Amino acid sequence: MPKTEQHMSGAELQQLPDAGGHFGPYGGRFVAETLMGPLEELRQAYERYKDDPQFIAEFEYDLKQFVGRPSPLYLAERWSAKLGGAKVYLKREDLNHTGAHKVNNTIGQALLAKRMGKSRIIAETGAGQHGVATATVAARLGLKCVVYMGAVDVERQKINVFRMRLLGAEVVPVHSGSKTLKDALNEAMRDWVSNIDDTFYIIGTVAGPHPYPAMVRDFQSVIGREAREQCLEQEGRLPDALVACVGGGSNAMGLFYPFLADEAVAMYGVEAGGEGIASGRHAARFATGRPGVLHGQRTYLMEDEDGQIIESHSVSAGLDYPGVGPEHVWLKESGRATYVYATDEEALAAFHDLTRTEGIMPALESSHALAYATKLAPTMAPDRIIIVNLSGRGDKDIHTVAALEGITV
Amino acid sequence: MSRLAQRFADLKAAGRTALIPFVTAGDPNPELTVPLMHAMVANGADVIELGVPFSDPMADGPVIQRASERALEHHVSLRGVLEVVRTFRRQDPDTPVVLMGYLNPVEVMGYAAFAEQAAQAGVDGVLTVDLPPEEAEPFLAALRPHGLDPIFLLAPTTAEGRIGTICKVASGFVYYVSVKGVTGAATLDVEAVRSQVARIRSHTGLPVGVGFGIKDGPSAAAVAQVADAVIVGSALVRRIEELRDDPDTLLAQISGFVDELRRAIDGAR
Ligand SMILES: Cc1ncc(COP(=O)(O)O)c(C=O)c1O
Numbered sequence: 001m002p003k004t005e006q007h008m009s010g011a012e013l014q015q016l017p018d019a020g021g022h023f024g025p026y027g028g029r030f031v032a033e034t035l036m037g038p039l040e041e042l043r044q045a046y047e048r049y050k051d052d053p054q055f056i057a058e059f060e061y062d063l064k065q066f067v068g069r070p071s072p073l074y075l076a077e078r079w080s081a082k083l084g085g086a087k088v089y090l091k092r093e094d095l096n097h098t099g100a101h102k103v104n105n106t107i108g109q110a111l112l113a114k115r116m117g118k119s120r121i122i123a124e125t126g127a128g129q130h131g132v133a134t135a136t137v138a139a140r141l142g143l144k145c146v147v148y149m150g151a152v153d154v155e156r157q158k159i160n161v162f163r164m165r166l167l168g169a170e171v172v173p174v175h176s177g178s179k180t181l182k183d184a185l186n187e188a189m190r191d192w193v194s195n196i197d198d199t200f201y202i203i204g205t206v207a208g209p210h211p212y213p214a215m216v217r218d219f220q221s222v223i224g225r226e227a228r229e230q231c232l233e234q235e236g237r238l239p240d241a242l243v244a245c246v247g248g249g250s251n252a253m254g255l256f257y258p259f260l261a262d263e264a265v266a267m268y269g270v271e272a273g274g275e276g277i278a279s280g281r282h283a284a285r286f287a288t289g290r291p292g293v294l295h296g297q298r299t300y301l302m303e304d305e306d307g308q309i310i311e312s313h314s315v316s317a318g319l320d321y322p323g324v325g326p327e328h329v330w331l332k333e334s335g336r337a338t339y340v341y342a343t344d345e346e347a348l349a350a351f352h353d354l355t356r357t358e359g360i361m362p363a364l365e366s367s368h369a370l371a372y373a374t375k376l377a378p379t380m381a382p383d384r385i386i387i388v389n390l391s392g393r394g395d396k397d398i399h400t401v402a403a404l405e406g407i408t409v
Numbered sequence: 410m411s412r413l414a415q416r417f418a419d420l421k422a423a424g425r426t427a428l429i430p431f432v433t434a435g436d437p438n439p440e441l442t443v444p445l446m447h448a449m450v451a452n453g454a455d456v457i458e459l460g461v462p463f464s465d466p467m468a469d470g471p472v473i474q475r476a477s478e479r480a481l482e483h484h485v486s487l488r489g490v491l492e493v494v495r496t497f498r499r500q501d502p503d504t505p506v507v508l509m510g511y512l513n514p515v516e517v518m519g520y521a522a523f524a525e526q527a528a529q530a531g532v533d534g535v536l537t538v539d540l541p542p543e544e545a546e547p548f549l550a551a552l553r554p555h556g557l558d559p560i561f562l563l564a565p566t567t568a569e570g571r572i573g574t575i576c577k578v579a580s581g582f583v584y585y586v587s588v589k590g591v592t593g594a595a596t597l598d599v600e601a602v603r604s605q606v607a608r609i610r611s612h613t614g615l616p617v618g619v620g621f622g623i624k625d626g627p628s629a630a631a632v633a634q635v636a637d638a639v640i641v642g643s644a645l646v647r648r649i650e651e652l653r654d655d656p657d658t659l660l661a662q663i664s665g666f667v668d669e670l671r672r673a674i675d676g677a678r
Contacts, residue, residue: 020543030512030539032468033575034589037566176474177464186467193468194590196566293512293539294465306486307517308464 008334010260016327021210024333026326029209031296034193043211045116050218055111062107063222066140067097069104071223073230073387079357086240086380088373090360090390091227093251100363100392101223101251102133106202108219110137113200120144120199124188126153126181126247127318127365128160129392130204135169145169148187150180153317160396178311181247181321185295205248206325209296213325220254227387228258235385241266241376244389245368246339247283247318249325251391256337266338269328270372272314273341283312285324286332286339299326315344315400316364318392342371350374351394351401363392364400412505412533413558413581416455417616417637426633426674428453429618430667431509431642433460433476434493435485437653443496445649445663450504452664453671457497458536458640461490461510468538470593472643475650487514487523491530498531507534507560507581512548520551528555534581536560542578549578562586563609565601576613582638583615588622593643597622599631606635626673633677641670 021027029039049055063069071092080088093101106123113121121143125131131147138145147164151173154161164171177183185208192201206213206220231239242259244252246269259265274282282288289300294309302310302322314320331337342350350370355361362370366389373388380386394401402409410418420427430449434442446457462480466473485493487510494506508527515523515537527535535557540548542561552559558581563572566589576583585606587597597619606617619632620640629639648666652659 028544029541030544031541032538032564032586033541033562034468034564034566034586036541036571037564037568040568176471176478182465186465189467190470190591194594196589290517292516295467296539301513303513303517305517306488307514308481308486309513310464 010263010336013331013334013336014257014260016330017210017214021214023327023330026298026329027210027213028298029296030293030298031209032193035209038196039209039211045112046211046215049112049115058111059108063104067103067107068095069222070226070230071095073227073234076358079354080377082357083374083377085377085382086384086386087382088377089231089239089385089387091223091255091387093223093389093391094360094362094366094393098129098133098136099395100129100133101220101254102130102204103136104222104254105204105216105219105250106130106133106137109200109202110141110143113143113202114141116200118198118200120146120195121202122146122148122188122191122199123202123204124148124181124184125204126150126184126320127316128153128157128164128396129318131169131171132160132163132167134202135164135167138169139167146191147171148174148184148191150178150184151175152179153181153184156400157317157396158399180311181317182309182323205250206253206327207248207295207297207299207323213297213327216250217253217257217327220250221257223251223254223389224256224258227255231385231387238262238265239385239387240380241268241386243268243270243369243373243376243386245319245365245391246271246324246328247321247365249328251389253325253327255387255389256331260336267331267336268372268376269337269339270368271339271341272316272319272368273343274313276343281313282341283314283319283321284341285322287341294323297326299323300329315347316368318363318365319368340372342368346371348401348404355394360390361394362390363394364397366391411556411558411581412503413456416505417582420455426636426677427455427618427638428667428671428674429456429458429638429640430454430645431458431460431640432645432649433462433473433480434490435462435480435483436476436646437479437649439483439485439489439493441656441659442493444660446497447500448660448664449667450501452667454504454667456505456507456638458507458509459490459494461487461508461514463511463514466511468591470591470643472593472647472650476646479653487518491526491532494532495530505533506531507536508532509536509538512537512540520548524551524555524557528557532557534558534560536562536584538562542575545578560584565589565605572609573612576615579615582618583609583613584640585609585617585619585636586621587619590621592621595622596624597628597632599635602632603635626669629670630673630677633674639670639674
């Protein structure tokens with residue numbers, strides 16, 4: 001019998017992907033031939049530098065001095081008391097420079113781009129957080145930067161569009177397909193294939209063809225490494241549960257990965273339930289998706305009976321993606337992590353609740369993780385510990401929240 | 410011998426270069442695709458490449474993306490494409506048809522079911538753009554018993570070592586993508602194509618088709634001097650888009666354009 005999900009330990013899961021970029025049957029490299037060479041070149045460069053002491057030192061220096069790491073592990077005392085159960089800690093990625101976890105990855109990839117001699121950087125973005133994080137590192141390194149963004153997202157994330165432009169990036173609205181993140185990714189891939197020689201494509205999540213899912217996970221793993229250490233330091237033991245929202249899955253993977261071998265630590269990925277599963281307007285790939293191939297990877301997809309990709313919906317642009325990082329699919333099938341969803345309404349309630357109780361305004365993406373924590377915490381004893389990844393701050397979302405409440409800001 | 414192999418053998422014996430026009434099935438509407446295919450054959454097409462509409466055509470430029478969107482508006486998906494081929498075959502038992510599309514619709518249908526239904530419909534070759542040989546074995550295993558030719562792409566970025574690997578699993582012909590880019594992009598550099606085709610020929614005896622960047626008679630003629638097949642896509646699809654509301658003019662213009670390409674290719678050798 002082949003080694004299937006049930007027989008893989010956390011330590012074994014930590015060894016993935018295989019040489020071809022597979023997590024079980026998921027992941028891989030499904031792209032047109034023109035990109036196979038460049039992806040292999042990227043893989044080799046990444047393999048070469050990821051253990052290079054000078055590369056690591058530069059990465060760590062930037063995380064400390066430019067991003068402001070380590071990000072705190074904050075005990076949300078009032079909120080925990082209100083929920084009436086486990087102690088809830090927040091991993092404060094919202095305090096990073098640029099306001100979300102995305103910058104951990106863009107710094108890593110930009111350092112790699114520099115070493116590979118690329119002068120132009122491109123990116124796709126949904127909420128605009130990855131676009132801002134990319135434009136930021138491009139500005140700092142003096143690289144030309146083009147960001148693709150679905151026309152719908154350009155509209156609902158105006159502040160981030162303006163931030164990117166202030167940083168010197170060109171923001172290209174994408175009008176094809178559903179005009180959201182998946183279409184921005186298509187367009188970025190088209191740009192890359194057309195400008196292979198001087199361009200580095202910084203993917204913003206643990207998705208896409210090998211080596212992106214593993215590479216982005218590795219850069220984001222600083223979240224989990226810090227959280228693990230901080231929890232041991234503050235509580236003298238490991239947490240009982242981790243909770244993170246899952247768009248493509250990079251903030252969740254970054255938190256989960258260093259804990260995979262700690263089998264007693266439960267993991268919950270929270271995807272966007274939109275207007276509810278029954279409405280069909282959601283981004284709950286785990287709840288309703290099927291395996292398929294999109295954007296260079298085999299993963300769960302939201303698709304119709306003909307294999308056409310269908311539009312996802314979420315109040316948060318960053319979770320509005322019909323696919324999901326392949327490693328998450330394998331964690332689900334292996335039973336190591338559990339995937340749940342929170343609806344728009346639940347996320348908004350959590351957004352307000354945390355803001356009022358703790359004085360911390362979370363991103364709508366992160367609010368999905370918080371919404372699940374409000375269900376989980378009361379089921380656990382007061383001496384139990386939950387770490388929620390507060391992946392970003394909510395400033396970018398105030399227009400969305402105001403509009404939903406009929407307020408003009 | 411497969412219909413594709415037969416066609417290339419005949420062309421070789423006659424000293425001719427193949428003309429392979431590409432259209433997206435269902436564009437501008439499902440009723441017109443079969444008449445378009447017959448018209449292209451009547452005007453000198455040797456093989457028809459039929460695009461399978463996909464919601465996320467990552468390797469295509471705007472022209473073929475829009476063709477895909479038009480076809481999807483008419484709900485033409487993989488099953489609809491097979492229906493088109495079945496109808497075409499009733500009147501044309503000889504002209505090989507190659508499907509070009511993305512993997513996901515095939516994954517959802519299931520490899521075995523797809524291979525069986527495609528062969529029954531009269532499909533000869535299948536090019537799944539986003540399925541490189543490294544991931545293709547289960548798909549190839551499904552195609553084999555039905556005699557369907559897997560067509561693979563080669564690109565300017567393909568490392569020397571991979572060319573042989575790809576040619577080993579390919580049959581029918583191999584498809585050299587002449588530019589680094591998406592369909593309908595830049596104009597090609599004929600000298601670069603010449604040396605790349607020579608590089609490919611040192612690895613395989615399969616016919617070499619060249620596509621991407623062939624826009625008109627002169628570029629078709631130039632490529633015909635170095636390739637076994639000239640593949641023309643976006644230039645045709647752009648004409649279909651322009652004339653989509655006028656079927657009679659559309660058929661006449663496409664016939665005229667294919668004829669022009671045919672003459673240019675034949676004049677080149
Ligand atoms: C604050 C924040 N959290 C989460 C996400 C979702 O991405 P991922 O699942 O890759 O962490 C985004 C994406 O834009 C984001 O901006």
